[in-house]
Amino acid sequence: MDIKLTINGKEIEVPQGTMLLDACRKAGADIPTFCYDPDLKLAGSCRMCVVQPQGWRNLVASCVTPAQNGMVIDTESPDVVEARKVVLELMLTRHKLTCHTCEKDGDCNLQDYCYRYGVTESRFEGKIHNLFKDDSNPFIERDYDKCVMCTRCVRACEEITGARAINVMDRGYHAHIATAFDGELEDSPCVFCGQCIMVCPVGALTSKIAAGKGKPAQNEKVLTTCTYCGTGCTLELNVKNDEIVGVTSNRDAEWSPVNKGALCVKGRFGWDFVNSPERLTTPLIKENGEFRPASWDEALDLAAEKINGIKEKYGPDSLSMFSSARVTNEENYLAQKLMRAAIGSNNVDHCARL
Amino acid sequence: MAQEYRVLLEHADKINPESAADYVKVGGYKGLEKARSMNPKDLTEEVKKSGLRGRGGAGFNAGMKWSFVPQYPETKYVVCNFDEGEPGTYKDRIICQKNAQALLEGMAICGHAIGSNNGYIYCRGEYPFVVEMLKKAIGNAKESGALGEFNIEVRMGAGAYVCGEETALIESIEGHRGEPRFKPPFPGVEGLWRMPTVVNNVETFACLPYILTNGADWFAGIGAKSYPGTKVLTLTGDIENPTYFEVPTDYLLRDVIYELGGGVKGGKKLKAVQVGGTSGAFIPPQNIDTPIDFDSMSAIGAALGSGAVFVMDESRDIVDTINRIAKFFEHESCGQCTPCREGTHRCKEIMEKINTGRGTLKDIENLKVLARVMQKASLCGLGQAAPIPITSTLEHFEYEYLRKLM
Ligand SMILES: Cc1cc2nc3c(=O)[nH]c(=O)nc-3n(C[C@H](O)[C@H](O)[C@H](O)COP(=O)(O)O)c2cc1C
Ligand code: SF4
Numbered sequence: 197m198d199i200k201l202t203i204n205g206k207e208i209e210v211p212q213g214t215m216l217l218d219a220c221r222k223a224g225a226d227i228p229t230f231c232y233d234p235d236l237k238l239a240g241s242c243r244m245c246v247v248q249p250q251g252w253r254n255l256v257a258s259c260v261t262p263a264q265n266g267m268v269i270d271t272e273s274p275d276v277v278e279a280r281k282v283v284l285e286l287m288l289t290r291h292k293l294t295c296h297t298c299e300k301d302g303d304c305n306l307q308d309y310c311y312r313y314g315v316t317e318s319r320f321e322g323k324i325h326n327l328f329k330d331d332s333n334p335f336i337e338r339d340y341d342k343c344v345m346c347t348r349c350v351r352a353c354e355e356i357t358g359a360r361a362i363n364v365m366d367r368g369y370h371a372h373i374a375t376a377f378d379g380e381l382e383d384s385p386c387v388f389c390g391q392c393i394m395v396c397p398v399g400a401l402t403s404k405i406a407a408g409k410g411k412p413a414q415n416e417k418v419l420t421t422c423t424y425c426g427t428g429c430t431l432e433l434n435v436k437n438d439e440i441v442g443v444t445s446n447r448d449a450e451w452s453p454v455n456k457g458a459l460c461v462k463g464r465f466g467w468d469f470v471n472s473p474e475r476l477t478t479p480l481i482k483e484n485g486e487f488r489p490a491s492w493d494e495a496l497d498l499a500a501e502k503i504n505g506i507k508e509k510y511g512p513d514s515l516s517m518f519s520s521a522r523v524t525n526e527e528n529y530l531a532q533k534l535m536r537a538a539i540g541s542n543n544v545d546h547c548a549r550l
Numbered sequence: 551m552a553q554e555y556r557v558l559l560e561h562a563d564k565i566n567p568e569s570a571a572d573y574v575k576v577g578g579y580k581g582l583e584k585a586r587s588m589n590p591k592d593l594t595e596e597v598k599k600s601g602l603r604g605r606g607g608a609g610f611n612a613g614m615k616w617s618f619v620p621q622y623p624e625t626k627y628v629v630c631n632f633d634e635g636e637p638g639t640y641k642d643r644i645i646c647q648k649n650a651q652a653l654l655e656g657m658a659i660c661g662h663a664i665g666s667n668n669g670y671i672y673c674r675g676e677y678p679f680v681v682e683m684l685k686k687a688i689g690n691a692k693e694s695g696a697l698g699e700f701n702i703e704v705r706m707g708a709g710a711y712v713c714g715e716e717t718a719l720i721e722s723i724e725g726h727r728g729e730p731r732f733k734p735p736f737p738g739v740e741g742l743w744r745m746p747t748v749v750n751n752v753e754t755f756a757c758l759p760y761i762l763t764n765g766a767d768w769f770a771g772i773g774a775k776s777y778p779g780t781k782v783l784t785l786t787g788d789i790e791n792p793t794y795f796e797v798p799t800d801y802l803l804r805d806v807i808y809e810l811g812g813g814v815k816g817g818k819k820l821k822a823v824q825v826g827g828t829s830g831a832f833i834p835p836q837n838i839d840t841p842i843d844f845d846s847m848s849a850i851g852a853a854l855g856s857g858a859v860f861v862m863d864e865s866r867d868i869v870d871t872i873n874r875i876a877k878f879f880e881h882e883s884c885g886q887c888t889p890c891r892e893g894t895h896r897c898k899e900i901m902e903k904i905n906t907g908r909g910t911l912k913d914i915e916n917l918k919v920l921a922r923v924m925q926k927a928s929l930c931g932l933g934q935a936a937p938i939p940i941t942s943t944l945e946h947f948e949y950e951y952l953r954k955l956m
């Protein structure tokens with residue numbers, strides 16, 4: 197059953213159960229959010245998405261308020277604008293405002309909304325909390341002096357990854373994100389998947405591996421498929437001057453159908469080998485105990501010759517194929533085909549069985 | 551001359567609250583018997599008709615609340631809110647200590663109305679001795695057969711004020727952080743363990759046996775029309791008789807202070823009275839000729855709330871008092887939503903600044919903006935009500951602020 201409501205003077209129809217946030221967006225209104233994340237359970241806590249239903253005493257958080265028939269909504273009323281400005285100012289009051297060196301610069305909700313509402317500084321006095329977490333892990337920078345307490349990281353960690361490494365600790369103004377007993381990630385159930393980085397709307401959680409190599413907002417993005425395993429996650433290479441300088445998530449299910457942006461530690465952080473000078477760039481052939489570079493043709497010819505030689509001398513079952521989870525299903529299919537049809541052996545195995 | 555009118559506390563100190571037999575002797579468990587002879591729909595209608603409204607602060611019609619509970623799910627819960635966290639409030643403790651069986655009976659009546667045999671009492675963490683007493687009272691009532699199939703379990707809070715908010719209370723019973731949930735869904739539809747749940751205050755439940763025994767019309771005829779019945783009040787502060795009273799709801803605030811309360815302590819002049827606990831408005835002397843009922847209090851910008859009455863004499867420093875209240879809310883904010891988590895802290899900072907003579911007019915301006923946004927945009931009642939003492943004193947006692955400015 198559809199319900200009708202008016203948003204900024206525009207009448208629209210939405211299905212029963214639609215949240216005001218979606219209804220407002222459908223009506224073309226741009227609603228700012230921090231804690232809302234379409235892939236996570238609702239929190240309704242940042243109060244940035246408030247809107248004014250006509251005749252109601254209080255504002256409502258549009259992300260958790262179901263649209264009702266006959267509602268008349270103003271998404272930028274003076275009260276709404278005042279509330280959003282004050283919410284931003286309250287965040288700024290304790291924020292380590294260092295956009296010039298921040299990895300999130302250019303892609304930060306706090307920055308964007310302050311720009312949108314002309315909030316240059318906070319009318320309230322206050323200091324940063326000194327919650328920067330000096331965490332020795334090699335992957336994730338945890339600067340909670342930039343945290344807006346949206347708890348998206350907590351929910352992503354629990355709901356997407358299932359690790360439950362982090363949660364809210366302490367109460368009120370002293371509430372902050374922490375592992376159990378406020379320790380380091382390494383001593384928690386954290387698997388360093390970086391889903392928390394993916395959902396963080398500000399620069400509180402960033403990649404240590406990519407730090408300083410280029411702000412993600414300014415990097416060229418190239419979608420590709422992760423080569424670490426056969427799952428085939430989509431990842432977004434950050435490219436600068438023809439070099440990979442980072443990996444970020446593309447959360448659009450159309451572009452990232454397998455993983456919707458979620459990655460594991462290898463995909464998100466294990467890309468710096470690409471530019472390593474120690475990396476092999478050609479096949480190597482061992483002669484007299486020494487490796488020498490060779491062309492692919494030469495290497496493949498040599499391999500074929502040896503395989504055929506062994507097959508002739510000892511029979512096809514003296515050969516076996518050991519394949520990899522790092523190639524695709526199709527490639528694994530071809531591998532066993534080669535073994536069975538061309539070589540004639542059923543000795544096919546796979547690293548995932550080990 | 552204004553007098554107490556005791557219904558819930560009529561037999562106070564004359565019966566043993568732990569004993570179901572004692573309670574039966576003074577007419578107890580008749581209400582439950584009557585309720586069980588009715589079909590649940592009619593029972594809910596009867597309670598609705600009595601006009602009984604929640605005594606925990608929000609003043610919602612009890613029967614109406616029950617009527618939102620869907621019939622079909624098998625598991626439903628009756629939860630008694632005995633968190634009693636409002637400073638200066640101890641009326642729920644008094645009701646339990648004097649008439650615990652009436653609370654148990656009331657919960658069982660509600661259980662029959664919504665189709666539940668699962669009761670929980672969530673008791674304030676500072677009342678371990680009452681928990682002991684309640685457990686004995688429940689044991690005794692179960693043994694005597696008075697409660698029938700209805701079970702009641704007592705759970706204890708750990709000292710967080712916000713756990714008196716019904717959804718934070720539910721989270722706490724479930725073993726989670728005491729943080730309020732956003733509403734809807736309301737507990738009546740999705741409450742404890744996401745099942746339909748009625749949460750009512752101790753006093754609300756304790757009224758039910760009397761409503762059933764004497765009839766909805768009898769109850770509706772007591773006190774104020776729109777908020778009928780009696781109300782147990784607790785007096786604190788600069789008052790001659792700092793104790794509790796049960797009065798009809800059309801009782802004047804003036805009479806609470808000057809008749810039952812015996813007047814301001816030491817014959818001093820009244821400066822202000824705060825009704826309903828720490829989040830209540832400060833009422834100036836010119837407004838005390840108001841009945842204490844929910845709507846009359848709202849009409850003067852105050853709230854009956856829990857029924858705490860905190861009296862301040864002429865020598866009290868309003869700004870200092872508000873500074874302390876601001877500290878209380880900063881400490882009790884759960885930290886979930888931005889306006890309250892950050893706002894209560896900034897309120898406290900600004901109040902401290904003004905109170906120590908370092909404030910300016912700009913600070914008062916900021917306080918007003920902050921208060922407005924907290925009231926309009928906070929997630930739960932705590933953040934929404936926390937600025938009320940500030941706004942009400944800025945309205946009635948602005949000069950006390952101004953004289954402390956730089
Ligand atoms: C911050 C906060 C604290 C509350 N504390 C209490 C409390 O201690 N006791 C209580 O009965 N209700 C308290 N309430 C009200 C409850 O949320 C709820 O409205 C009440 O238990 C419903 O019962 P009633 O309808 O019988 O009043 C509190 C509400 C808020 C927002
Ligand atoms: S998190 Fe955003 S607002 Fe904060 S320093 Fe970084 S870019 Fe600036």
Ligand code: SF4
Nearest residue numbers: 353386387389390392
């Ligand atoms: S890296 Fe993954 S497992 Fe670790 S805290 Fe972040 S989301 Fe949780």
Ligand code: SF4
Nearest residue numbers: 343344346347349396
């Ligand atoms: S670290 Fe980021 S995602 Fe986590 S609560 Fe803070 S702002 Fe939100």
Ligand code: SF4
Nearest residue numbers: 884886887890930933
């Ligand atoms: S208003 Fe305060 S107590 Fe209520 S949810 Fe927000 S932070 Fe928590």
Ligand code: FES
Nearest residue numbers: 240242243245259
């Ligand atoms: S986005 Fe709606 S409350 Fe945070």
